[in-house]
Amino acid sequence: MKITKFLLTLCACLSCTLWLHAQRNGMPWPDTDGHHINAHGGNVIKYGDRYYWYGENRPDRGFTTEVGIEVYSSTDLRQWKDEGCALAVTEEPGHDIERGCIMERPKVVYNARTKKFVMLFHLELKGRGYEAARVAFAVSDTPTGPFRFLRSTRLHAGKWPFDMSRAQRKAAMATDANAWKDWWTPEWRKETEKGMYLWRDFQGGQMSRDMTVFIDDNGKAYHITSSQENLTLLVSELTPDYLDFTGKYNTIAPGGQNEAPTLLKHGGRYWLICSGCTGWAPNAARMFVSKSIWGPWTALDSPFTGSDATLYPDATDQPRTFPASKTFGAQGTYILDLGDVQYFMADVWNPSHLRRSLHLWLPITYDKEGTPVIRWTEMPFQK
Numbered sequence: 001m002k003i004t005k006f007l008l009t010l011c012a013c014l015s016c017t018l019w020l021h022a023q024r025n026g027m028p029w030p031d032t033d034g035h036h037i038n039a040h041g042g043n044v045i046k047y048g049d050r051y052y053w054y055g056e057n058r059p060d061r062g063f064t065t066e067v068g069i070e071v072y073s074s075t076d077l078r079q080w081k082d083e084g085c086a087l088a089v090t091e092e093p094g095h096d097i098e099r100g101c102i103m104e105r106p107k108v109v110y111n112a113r114t115k116k117f118v119m120l121f122h123l124e125l126k127g128r129g130y131e132a133a134r135v136a137f138a139v140s141d142t143p144t145g146p147f148r149f150l151r152s153t154r155l156h157a158g159k160w161p162f163d164m165s166r167a168q169r170k171a172a173m174a175t176d177a178n179a180w181k182d183w184w185t186p187e188w189r190k191e192t193e194k195g196m197y198l199w200r201d202f203q204g205g206q207m208s209r210d211m212t213v214f215i216d217d218n219g220k221a222y223h224i225t226s227s228q229e230n231l232t233l234l235v236s237e238l239t240p241d242y243l244d245f246t247g248k249y250n251t252i253a254p255g256g257q258n259e260a261p262t263l264l265k266h267g268g269r270y271w272l273i274c275s276g277c278t279g280w281a282p283n284a285a286r287m288f289v290s291k292s293i294w295g296p297w298t299a300l301d302s303p304f305t306g307s308d309a310t311l312y313p314d315a316t317d318q319p320r321t322f323p324a325s326k327t328f329g330a331q332g333t334y335i336l337d338l339g340d341v342q343y344f345m346a347d348v349w350n351p352s353h354l355r356r357s358l359h360l361w362l363p364i365t366y367d368k369e370g371t372p373v374i375r376w377t378e379m380p381f382q383k
């Protein structure tokens with residue numbers, strides 16, 4: 001009798017622990033202390049026998065960065081331990097990462113040559129809204145940090161995309177974007193595609209907002225970012241130590257208004273999955289494919305399909321339903337490639353309480369042509 005009771009209690013405790021740590025899409029994801037994981041817009045890497053999840057530590061109220069970039073560790077992708085702040089804001093007035101700046105979309109990569117962990121992120125300077133539009137670099141000897149802030153910068157001042165012909169440069173220089181009044185007209189679109197914003201920012205450097213970092217099979221790293229007022233994506237090669245740009249870069253989908261870029265290499269092709277530009281509100285995802293990281297990129301249909309998602313953004317909220325055509329209420333942040341399975345990692349932004357924004361990890365499947373397909377999956381780790 002005593003043994004049966006003991007076994008029953010044990011089962012109850014085990015299922016309770018499993019439930020507590022069950023990562024269920026559409027609901028808060030508790031860490032090992034029971035707190036919703038506060039690592040948004042980030043990425044996951046594997047180092048040794050552990051995974052590390054980096055992301056924006058967001059306050060419950062407000063939009064600015066008060067803490068920094070948070071890091072969690074896990075051995076099984078299910079139970080995540082909060083390892084604290086990997087890169088903290090400073091109290092130094094005027095510093096690039098002074099508390100009150102905006103740090104977004106951090107991506108950490110391990111450089112096997114230098115044995116360093118390199119973090120790139122989108123940085124906005126304190127009190128300047130989203131106008132600085134910089135990319136920042138930080139570095140660490142260990143995965144949990146503390147990372148050392150290196151610098152923040154705009155991109156490629158005084159440099160043209162590597163494959164832009166003389167005639168194309170001339171066309172980009174023909175229009176003064178500052179003098180252009182009416183946006184969204186067919187004429188404006190044409191000038192945007194020709195590169196009037198590229199030219200506007202040519203001397204001071206190109207804008208860099210939503211971003212990702214992609215490491216190719218040969219170890220080369222690339223930074224992909226929303227530039228030119230979020231109208232055009234840029235892909236830029238990083239130096240072998242990942243701490244700078246080589247200067248080689250190119251545009252993707254000029255004037256296409258793509259944000260939240262995520263990149264995957266599968267079946268010898270590069271698949272780029274992005275969102276449109278509607279701020280925190282979800283929209284339809286876009287997909288592009290190319291045989292080379294330098295393009296040409298072909299636009300495809302959104303990979304999101306199938307039945308709606310039901311989300312429980314907050315314990316006090318009513319459930320909300322989102323269709324595949326709205327990326328299940330989310331915006332992508334990274335594609336975690338584990339070899340046998342790839343996860344599309346995304347955030348369901350909750351702008352009233354950014355800290356509570358949900359995480360979605362959706363396994364990617366492939367159709368018979370090898371094109372990515374993403375369906376709603378409630379339990380991402382159940383086969």
Ligand code: GAL
Nearest residue numbers: 041104210259260278279280
């Ligand atoms: C989104 C972007 C987020 C954040 C937000 C601010 O479009 O993806 O990372 O910048 O806008 O409104």
